Amino acid sequence: xxxxxxxxxxxxMFTMGFLYLPLLAVAFFSVNATKYGLVWxxxxxxxxxxxxxNEFILxxxxxTLVLAVVSTIxxxxxxxxxxxxxxxxxxxxxxxxxxxxxxxxxxxxxxxxMAAALVVAFGLLRVISxxxxxxxxxxxxxxxxxxxxxxxxVVRSRLVTLGQEIEEAARDLFATTPYLLWRVTLPLLLPGxxxxxMLAFTLSLDDFVISFFTAGPESVTLPLFIFAAVRxxxxxxxxxxxxxxxxxxxxxxxxxxxxxxxK
Amino acid sequence: xxxxxxxxxxxxxxxxxxxIVVSFASRGAYGELVWEFTIENYRRLSGFTxxxxxxxxxxxxxxxxxxxxxxxxxxxxxxxxxxxxxxGRPERTRYLWLTMVIIPFWTxxxxxTYAWFLILAPELPFAKLAALIGFISPGTALYPxxxxxxxxxxxxxxxxxxxxxxxxxxxxxxxxxxxxQDLYASRVRVFMQAILPxxxxxxxxxxxLTFVPAMGMFVVPDLLGGAKYMLVGNLIQQQFGASRDWAxxxxxxxxxxxxxxxxxxIYRRRSKEVEYV
Numbered sequence: 001x002x003x004x005x006x007x008x009x010x011x012x013m014f015t016m017g018f019l020y021l022p023l024l025a026v027a028f029f030s031v032n033a034t035k036y037g038l039v040w041x042x043x044x045x046x047x048x049x050x051x052x053x054n055e056f057i058l059x060x061x062x063x064t065l066v067l068a069v070v071s072t073i074x075x076x077x078x079x080x081x082x083x084x085x086x087x088x089x090x091x092x093x094x095x096x097x098x099x100x101x102x103x104x105x106x107x108x109x110x111x112x113x114m115a116a117a118l119v120v121a122f123g124l125l126r127v128i129s130x131x132x133x134x135x136x137x138x139x140x141x142x143x144x145x146x147x148x149x150x151x152x153x154v155v156r157s158r159l160v161t162l163g164q165e166i167e168e169a170a171r172d173l174f175a176t177t178p179y180l181l182w183r184v185t186l187p188l189l190l191p192g193x194x195x196x197x198m199l200a201f202t203l204s205l206d207d208f209v210i211s212f213f214t215a216g217p218e219s220v221t222l223p224l225f226i227f228a229a230v231r232x233x234x235x236x237x238x239x240x241x242x243x244x245x246x247x248x249x250x251x252x253x254x255x256x257x258x259x260x261x262x263k
Numbered sequence: 264x265x266x267x268x269x270x271x272x273x274x275x276x277x278x279x280x281x282x283i284v285v286s287f288a289s290r291g292a293y294g295e296l297v298w299e300f301t302i303e304n305y306r307r308l309s310g311f312t313x314x315x316x317x318x319x320x321x322x323x324x325x326x327x328x329x330x331x332x333x334x335x336x337x338x339x340x341x342x343x344x345x346x347x348x349x350x351g352r353p354e355r356t357r358y359l360w361l362t363m364v365i366i367p368f369w370t371x372x373x374x375x376t377y378a379w380f381l382i383l384a385p386e387l388p389f390a391k392l393a394a395l396i397g398f399i400s401p402g403t404a405l406y407p408x409x410x411x412x413x414x415x416x417x418x419x420x421x422x423x424x425x426x427x428x429x430x431x432x433x434x435x436x437x438x439x440x441x442x443x444q445d446l447y448a449s450r451v452r453v454f455m456q457a458i459l460p461x462x463x464x465x466x467x468x469x470x471x472l473t474f475v476p477a478m479g480m481f482v483v484p485d486l487l488g489g490a491k492y493m494l495v496g497n498l499i500q501q502q503f504g505a506s507r508d509w510a511x512x513x514x515x516x517x518x519x520x521x522x523x524x525x526x527x528x529i530y531r532r533r534s535k536e537v538e539y540v
Contacts, residue, residue, distance in 0.1 A: 008347055008348050011344035011345070011348070012344050012345045012347075012348030015341045015345045018341070018417075019364075019422070020363075021382060022382050023370065023378055025378060025382055026378045037386060038384050038386040038387065078265075078266055081265050082265045082267030082271075085267070085268070102268070102271050102272075102275065103271070105279075106275065108523070110476050110478060110519060112479045112519070113516045113520055113523075116503060116512055116516045117275075117278035117279050117281070117516070118274070119503055120278060120285050120509055121274065121278035123296075124281065145274040148267050148271060149271070205371075208371065208372055208373050209481065212500075213500075223374075226371075226373050226374060227482070230377040234377060238377075242377075245371055246374065249369050249370050250366055252369070253362060253365050253369050257358070257362055257365070
């Protein structure tokens with residue numbers, strides 16, 4: 001295999017086309033003037049304008065944002081503390097293996113299993129309190145649950161690369177534990193915490209399966225809205241909405257790339 | 264005890280244990296849980312019904328494993344040329360190409376799945392061509408079908424293989440490849456003995472990242488396969504949705520969990536063997 005041959009380029013282009021053709025088709029038909037069918041009837045931005053007058057879509061966008069922001073804040077705090085506790089506290093080997101296993105669970109098991117477990121758990125909790133009716137509250141709890149694991153894993157890998165020397169130096173200089181955490185460990189960890197929070201935020205925005213299982217009628221998010229609309233039959237407005245979501249994804253990905261590459 | 268661990272105990276470990284218990288419970292007349300413990304759900308999953316044995320559920324389980332297997336295989340086959348292509352670009356454009364693979368990775372899966380509706384629509388050349396060779400009847404779409412499920416699955420999981428694989432390809436020691444070529448190794452042999460062992464670490468991560476979630480995938484078969492090509496994910500969703508049979512849904516989830524554990528176990532054994540080589 002040579003480093004670059006026409007065959008290699010052709011195969012790579014085929015794969016790229018395979019990834020992008022469907023997405024480009026969505027963008028293409030989002031500016032098509034016809035309401036039914038896939039025949040080109042001229043350029044229009046009407047579907048985008050209608051989007052911003054559709055109260056269901058605006059509400060779904062709001063729900064998606066509230067869910068992502070609230071769950072990310074909670075998960076970042078809890079995940080960071082968990083990473084520090086796991087890495088800096090002398091657990092026994094057995095406990096450590098167990099903690100490690102629990103932390104990897106949301107990463108490795110298919111999300112539908114986690115969704116099923118949460119549905120059953122909320123179903124039983126409903127007997128105790130009506131707060132656990134399907135809805136935004138349950139969704140926030142569910143998102144936090146998988147986000148904690150991702151945040152903790154990212155922050156922990158940063159902790160491991162940092163090593164303990166600086167903290168030990170601070171200890172030698174009589175730093176108290178709160179001072180050490182607040183003025184030494186956390187500032188050093190900040191890039192890891194930001195990376196973990198961004199990962200958690202994107203995962204929440206992107207999530208479909210767990211939201212689908214835990215959502216109620218009042219807490220539709222954008223992915224859920226698109227799914228329901230697609231099952232009824234796709235409309236150009238859905239293409240426009242999907243294209244916007246796609247653009248936001250591109251901005252987030254490119255932005256994250258820029259941020260992480262500078263460091 | 265850190266509050267984060269407490270959270271994971273309450274909302275992850277405990278629900279997981281409850282799910283195991285529920286998988287032995289029964290369904291009441293109105294879809295409520297009845298705490299009478301039986302192994303009926305597992306018997307049902309393995310095909311025993313009131314009217315004798317059927318393979319219906321086992322077929323769906325087997326199909327999920329098969330679809331995950333084919334999806335992983337096709338993604339690997341497509342990822343190798345892509346990764347070599349990107350690694351061969353000059354540094355400036357390399358990151359651009361890599362970003363092009365990362366973007367679909369983060370794009371919402373519902374959007375990426377339904378996007379195939381457009382490509383496979385009856386008005387477009389692909390469906391017309393398929394009708395011409397007699398694959399489908401004229402004027403119909405290429406979905407829902409098994410073919411559409413495979414298209415959707417491979418496009419969904421390809422970045423999951425390509426990104427970890429690329430990390431290995433980028434660090435590839437080309438002198439070994441050139442040495443093999445100088446010694447007149449065939450193309451197949453160059454790949455098997457000079458390239459594959461060097462990229463195995465990235466490849467195995469990609470394979471496990473694809474195979475496990477592919478087995479439990481529910482959006483792609485739901486939208487692109489319909490009733491024609493159900494997978495285990497759809498079966499689980501059905502129990503928690505329309506059928507309201509949580510106990511049976513829990514039992515199927517346990518079946519999927521067993522398959523997940525089995526794949527992870529094989530993966531860990533394989534990756535240990537790799538370390539020794």
